[in-house]
Amino acid sequence: MLQATALTLDTTLSRKVISPFFLLQYADDTLVFSSAEGHTLRALYLTLQLFQNVSGLTVNAAKSSFVPCNLSFEACNLLMQLFHFQHADFPLQYLGLPLTVTRPTRDCFQPLLDIIEKKLAGWKGRLLSRSGRLVLVSSVLSSIPSYAMSSFLLPTWLVDAIDKVRKRFLWGTNTSGRQKIHLITWNRICLPKSHGGLGLLDFKLHNRALLLRWVWKLYTCRQSLWFALASNLFSARRGCKSPALWVSGGSFFWRDLRSLFPLFQLSTRVTVQSGVDTSFWYDNWGGKPLSFLFKGVERPPKSGMCLKDGLQDALVLLPLPRQLETHSILAMAPTVLSPGRIDALRWRWSPDGRFSVATTYKCLSTAGKLGSPLNWIWSLKAPPSLKLFLYLLSNDRLLTRQQLSKRGIMSQGGCALCDSDLLEDSLHLFFECPFSAQLRLRLHTLYNTPAVVPSHSTKEAVLFFFKGNNLNDFQLTLLATSLYALWLERNNRTFRSSTRAVPTLLEWIMAEARSYFFFLLIRTGAVFFYFTFLS
Structure with missing residues (x-):
């Protein structure tokens, strides 16, 4: 960066120069701040020549440039003749960030958005589960702007643009490319898990x-x-x-x-x-x-x-x-x-x-936000997809017929599990429906899980189901799997005209719960034995 005006340049080092320039170095990048006075530039030129002679290394002129500030056209030409560097102007990129003397414009931050979009281009969002997309948003997309945020107060338009990308990928798109329904408001998703959110970063606060x-x-x-x-x-x-x-x-x-x-x-x-x-x-x-x-x-x-x-x-x-x-x-x-x-x-x-x-x-x-008692969800011994399902169920955000009717997508209809004309909402589907009650009774007979659930609201019913009884980890895993199985059965009956009886569904629930529970034991270093006896 060069200031003032330089009219003549020569390569004679002046003895009057004590501290001719100031530099910053990071890895193989060197940034030199200098005035455009003749003796200072001569000192810089000879310093580079001495370094090349002593070390055997040469400055790559093709990758080096000078950025003049308030210099005449003639002075810039003399600098190019002396150093053989390229002429650059503000704004420019240095260590991946825009370097400018004024507030960065939209063009300066466009590379940041391009990096995020490039990441998304390599991910097949429709082939991932919602919990898988949540992991990618939390660990990858949310970390990309951190470097820029540590150096700039990002403008509101940029934060909104990045959040739009994160929302679009998290909730996914349908086969025609249209955005799916956002089940939870973004402000709530960005709350910590201890306060009823999903723990995604709020970029403005971060x-x-x-x-x-x-x-x-x-x-x-x-x-x-x-x-x-x-x-x-x-x-x-x-x-x-x-x-x-x-x-x-x-x-x-x-x-x-x-x-x-x-x-x-x-x-x-x-x-x-x-x-x-x-x-x-x-x-x-x-x-x-x-x-x-x-x-x-x-x-x-x-x-x-x-x-x-x-x-x-x-x-x-x-x-x-x-x-x-x-x-x-x-x-x-x-x-x-x-x-x-x-x-x-x-x-x-x-x-x-x-x-x-x-x-x-x-x-x-x-600050100023009340916590929500959902910490028990994240401590369950269950797959991430199951935890996210329970989170949506606890907030009554599953797309039942009632929720779709509220959004004007379809008219209200009966329950797909019991073929009744009762309104299909989360409370009826998972806790009041005769089909779900029969499945719950079978689980109670085999594993002593709760069979009767108070039906005041979906959130209270789920909370009683998991917190109102002194259950062990495997029983909790069974309960979570049973609720998820009911949701899958409802979708199969609604969209695929496929049905399973309670005994078949119970076998699937026990197999899924056992397989995951045993996998978790192996991962944590536990040992179990499987014996086969011959008659």
Whole structure:
């Protein structure tokens, strides 16, 4: 990157040059920042020549380029003659990310969408089960944007476009390529499993959790290159060293980080030592930042002072509303400071007090959201497809005739299992239908599983079925398999005109449950024996 104006270039190294250029290296990529002054460019040219002579390595001119900033056409031609590099302009790709001096445009992020679409092109979604697609969305599609999200606050249109791709692949398409019905809202799917979701990443929250690491390093890694660069560019040169007081203008990346400062301050707690490194007004040293108590109120005239100075004049500086809460915060301030010691910062959402993207995302994704008692589903000894089926059943989202009627796809009809005119909803199909009751009674006779289920709602019936009785793992696997078998039987009768009697269905259930249970025992290192006796 070259700045200023270069009129003449020669290859004579000037002795006046002390630090001619600055460079960053990652693997085999080298990024050099230099001014376009003649002596600086001569130093860079001769440095490259010395490196080639000593190491025997040569610079690949075909893969190297220079990016001028505010240079004339003549100066660019001279640079090309001297270095034989290609001429490039912003924006450009560096280490897989767009490098630009302005906010990235749609064209800059298009390669990210292309990578995701390319992944999908190699997957045969219609040949995969819904649980298989869920695994691919969770482990592959959701991880591709993480690198970009750790460096940019992704625009809303890009997040929506990626989510659209994830939704389309998760729910699948029919043979004509049309999108299938979305059974659960996307916001709910992105909740953690402990709160009734499927644990897919919410990109907007994950993006903020990743970017908060940059703010954490500003406060805690003051010997790093990142802190030196940011402080030189944005520090207000005040007595207080807190980044909370740095300027709010600057590049688009810095403005995006500044927008996360209020969230960061609520997520941290300062252990005060000297009081010099902490902002009296913005940082959280007393349970809640003072700036949050007085939102919409004019800030005090000396809000840029450090905590040490602010505590001396606190009563004068804060003749504002909410005095009781203000005095309670001031009462938590240390009465004796320790000059010369650095104020320490603690992350409130991690047990060890250190910043963690995982704990931060978990806190953001569960804030203000009530949990749903569905954790038992994911602890079952059952295949993933069976667990996902139980999740949809517990939320009453299976496409029964009632659900299809609600969506205007078909008129209401009777139950396919008992051939009655009763409305086919999940409660009737799995718990009130005579056919399912007969199957449940057979299981009760053989394995002592519950035979009678209270029929208040589908969710309560499923919860009682699995949690209302003291059952072992194999019994729970049998129950899950029996519900899934009823759903398969209903679909076979509805779409294939194929029927199976209760004894045949019971044999299939026991075979499926045993095969999976034995497979699970083998995978976990257990041993079982199979004996054959000859008569």
